[in-house]
Amino acid sequence: MPAETLPSAVALNGISYNIARSFGPAIGGIVVAAAGAVAAFAANALLYLPLFAVLFMWRRVSEPSRLPRERLNRAIVSGVRYIANSPPIKIVLARTFATGLVGGSVSALMPLVARDLLHGGAQTYGIMLGAFGMGAVIGALNIGQIRRQLSGEAAVRACALSMAAPLSRWG
Numbered sequence: 001m002p003a004e005t006l007p008s009a010v011a012l013n014g015i016s017y018n019i020a021r022s023f024g025p026a027i028g029g030i031v032v033a034a035a036g037a038v039a040a041f042a043a044n045a046l047l048y049l050p051l052f053a054v055l056f057m058w059r060r061v062s063e064p065s066r067l068p069r070e071r072l073n074r075a076i077v078s079g080v081r082y083i084a085n086s087p088p089i090k091i092v093l094a095r096t097f098a099t100g101l102v103g104g105s106v107s108a109l110m111p112l113v114a115r116d117l118l119h120g121g122a123q124t125y126g127i128m129l130g131a132f133g134m135g136a137v138i139g140a141l142n143i144g145q146i147r148r149q150l151s152g153e154a155a156v157r158a159c160a161l162s163m164a165a166p167l168s169r170w171g
Helices: 005-035 037-057 072-084 087-117 122-141 143-149 152-170
Strands: none
Touching: 005 037, 005 122, 005 143, 072 087, 087 122, 087 152, 122 143, 143 152
């Protein structure tokens, strides 16, 4: 497997998530405005049918494990012990926690920023969501170039600083 496969897959996942996050609420709002909330829920239910069909028709090949069965509580203890003894995993988890906490706070506070700081309404909030999503898509499309120019550590630091700079304006 080429070395660029995992970062490319992560970037593609980010693109799909952010496109859905940007355009999903807008499409949902159009459906609700045009046909009502019941139509939006009906469309959501109907759009799950292809997924159910694929999962129903999927013939997964199950390979028996070569390892003995492990009880759940023992597996959890083993996992925690592995993390406790792996500095690189601890660093990744700490960064993930910090980024998730800050990112979740930004998402949670965005409606208040749209209303109180920008004196806007739902349209301002929608524009902000779209801008966040498009910024993430643009970033994901350029991640390959960034990874070629910077080391992994430098790229993580640059991304953290680019996330922190606009947030410090509101702090």
